């Protein structure tokens with residue numbers, strides 16, 4: 001029962017998509033004492049996600065942030081599955097698959113027949129309209145944006161985005177869940193890319209323009225922004241970290257949704273994605289990750 005909006009009302013969390021965000025969400029949820037069912041189409045993605053979660057928990061144990069017994073308990077609370085029906089008993093399902101609207105709508109349509117009547121559907125989309133995603137479900141009032149930041153175990157923010165039909169009980173339950181997971185929430189309205197990515201991704205896109213136009217090299221641009229504006233990563237390094245496919249997808253949502261040419265994706269960014277140079281996850285983006293120390297490519 002989740003209708004009262006209390007943190008304790010949610011006990012079983014489903015996560016769809018076992019990529020970098022899905023594994024981070026599963027990690028933090030399990031560490032908060034929640035039971036987790038993590039699904040992905042590919043069994044190899046699930047095995048890789050469990051290995052990553054184990055490694056990141058080890059890192060937290062070494063730092064003294066997590067005890068060995070909490071690590072073991074957290075891993076024991078995560079089960080994996082390839083079939084959607086495994087999510088049937090979840091109180092909330094958090095969709096964290098690839099940032100493409102047709103993928104997300106197909107997932108949601110496949111999901112709803114399996115769910116309990118009052119289960120919440122949250123999406124970790126970085127940019128896509130919550131209202132539009134909710135409209136393909138049987139329960140737009142129970143659909144909400146729950147936008148975690150990468151890396152999920154480290155970053156403190158969750159953006160919460162209501163669709164036009166999202167009800168107060170759903171909003172309250174998700175705010176409480178984020179708090180239980182140790183996160184601080186910021187509420188954003190349902191406009192393209194919400195708050196964080198409305199500001200951040202155009203900056204990364206502009207850094208790609210600066211690179212394309214020869215304003216600076218990869219190292220110069222990242223050093224300038226790191227030391228000049230006190231950001232932990234330069235914009236090109238951060239683009240590689242997020243995934244250049246995801247950055248481009250967000251720019252396209254901004255361009256389509258806002259209809260303003262200031263959001264045009266940088267042609268160099270487009271070319272990198274077309275080449276399959278997606279950043280860290282493919283070992284090549286603005287940097288080459290083949291060696292232990294990433295090497296700038298331009």
Ligand SMILES: CC(=O)CC(=O)SCCNC(=O)CCNC(=O)[C@H](O)C(C)(C)COP(=O)(O)OP(=O)(O)OC[C@H]1O[C@@H](n2cnc3c(N)ncnc32)[C@H](O)[C@@H]1OP(=O)(O)O
Pocket residue numbers: 056057059060063065125126148149150151152153154155196197200232233238242246
């Ligand atoms: C695209 C979207 O839709 C929205 C987004 O997410 S936008 C992206 C938002 N994220 C950012 O902007 C990240 C910017 N980068 C950073 O904050 C930092 O570079 C970073 C936290 C990623 C790494 O920091 P770092 O100092 O270079 O590395 P490192 O020392 O290894 O890590 C810092 C801490 O995080 C921990 N950590 C890093 N990655 C971790 C992970 N995946 N799991 C668990 N812990 C992790 C480390 O153990 C370390 O912990 P302590 O502070 O307790 O020592």
Ligand SMILES: NC(=O)C1=CN([C@@H]2O[C@H](COP(=O)(O)OP(=O)(O)OC[C@H]3O[C@@H](n4cnc5c(N)ncnc54)[C@H](OP(=O)(O)O)[C@@H]3O)[C@@H](O)[C@H]2O)C=CC1
Pocket residue numbers: 016017018019020021022039040041042045096097098099100103107124125126127147148149150241242243246281
């Ligand atoms: N990267 C980031 O910094 C952030 C990303 N996000 C958002 O989180 C979501 C996931 O991003 P991220 O984790 O980076 O992406 P990844 O590419 O790392 O992971 C996406 C995962 O979803 C899987 N997938 C694709 N289609 C389906 C499907 N139909 N059913 C189940 N799983 C599927 C992919 O499998 P396969 O590899 O086989 O395609 C992959 O394992 C996106 O919406 C993104 O915008 C939000 C905050 C930050």
